[in-house]
Amino acid sequence: MEYIDLRSDTVTKPTPEMREAMATAEVGDDVYMDDPTVNELQEKSAEALGKDDALFVPSGTMGNLLALLVYCQRGDEIIVGDKSHIYLNEAGGSSALDGIHPRPIKNQSDGTLLLGDIREAIQSEDVHHTITRLICLENTQNSCGGVPLSLEYMQAVGKIARENNLSFHVDGARIFNAATALKISAKELVAPADSAMFCLSKGLVAPVGSMLVGAGKFIQRARHLRKMLGGGMRQAGVLAAAGLISLEKMTTRLEQDHIRAKKLSENLKQIHGLVLDADSPSTNMVYFNLADEVKLSVNQIADEMKKRGVLVDWAGPRRFRLVTHYWIDDAGVDKTAQALKDVMI
Numbered sequence: 001m002e003y004i005d006l007r008s009d010t011v012t013k014p015t016p017e018m019r020e021a022m023a024t025a026e027v028g029d030d031v032y033m034d035d036p037t038v039n040e041l042q043e044k045s046a047e048a049l050g051k052d053d054a055l056f057v058p059s060g061t062m063g064n065l066l067a068l069l070v071y072c073q074r075g076d077e078i079i080v081g082d083k084s085h086i087y088l089n090e091a092g093g094s095s096a097l098d099g100i101h102p103r104p105i106k107n108q109s110d111g112t113l114l115l116g117d118i119r120e121a122i123q124s125e126d127v128h129h130t131i132t133r134l135i136c137l138e139n140t141q142n143s144c145g146g147v148p149l150s151l152e153y154m155q156a157v158g159k160i161a162r163e164n165n166l167s168f169h170v171d172g173a174r175i176f177n178a179a180t181a182l183k184i185s186a187k188e189l190v191a192p193a194d195s196a197m198f199c200l201s202k203g204l205v206a207p208v209g210s211m212l213v214g215a216g217k218f219i220q221r222a223r224h225l226r227k228m229l230g231g232g233m234r235q236a237g238v239l240a241a242a243g244l245i246s247l248e249k250m251t252t253r254l255e256q257d258h259i260r261a262k263k264l265s266e267n268l269k270q271i272h273g274l275v276l277d278a279d280s281p282s283t284n285m286v287y288f289n290l291a292d293e294v295k296l297s298v299n300q301i302a303d304e305m306k307k308r309g310v311l312v313d314w315a316g317p318r319r320f321r322l323v324t325h326y327w328i329d330d331a332g333v334d335k336t337a338q339a340l341k342d343v344m345i
């Protein structure tokens, strides 16, 4: 059965055009920096995000980890959202591998960290304290509803970072979704930050890979650390070839996913027992809770949906997240809403 898969935008398979480009890609040994397709992807990514240089990495998790490892020494502190992917969903990599100390701050429902909370969390010089090195933001903020953080907010955080001599990294796994929703370029949106990571293998549909962008020296060090972690890939041009299509063609079509997420959300609002997040969705994620009176568990609902050809994933004991992407068309949205209606009766 061909499923309608709304579990994540990570499930996107490459398009026929990507597969063709992958099959015919010019390749070389990327550890020697000899792969022309990887080099082109890195150049174009750096340009698109307005930074000096870029590095192709196997995953978003590795991209974020490398940034943290470059900025911090053992025992240094990073300011992160308490609902951020770096804090919750990256297996504590930076603590495990480099003794980095996270200082989680409450993510507000709009995805932001209060500026006052950030300022307050920055450690003063004192023998008792850790050394604050870095502020991390996530844009879009996934678990707060896939919300985009505005340019004004990014600028305000950038200002705090500069005033306090801190670095500023953006987990921009879905930065092009944010830029699309805000109707500005991704370059403008990450301009206040020193570095950013964005994923090719989510809404941008490539099968593998993420990009880390930043200053020349930062990327040079990240390349060294990528090798240390075993992420130095050889003929990676077969993957980068798909990434080039992501950058050129997929970054400009995300509005369609956002429109479909809205349509899905409007349909789900009509279904008794589903409580949609307010002001949602602003990008490609539809979050909703089960009303108290619903007796079915999230697992039972997911199982029933699967029987009807729709894959959904829960995001909490009474919560779901449905994600639209390239392979979800209008018919898929309608079928999903109908299937949920049938299951919730």
Ligand code: TLP
Residues within 6 Å of the ligand: 007, 008, 009, 010, 058, 059, 060, 061, 062, 085, 086, 089, 138, 140, 142, 171, 173, 174, 199, 210
């Ligand atoms: N997110 C995945 C899951 O890990 C939750 C998803 O389905 O949304 N930053 C953000 C904001 C992310 O959402 C993700 C993946 C990553 C980083 C990590 O990317 P990968 O999966 O490439 O390591």
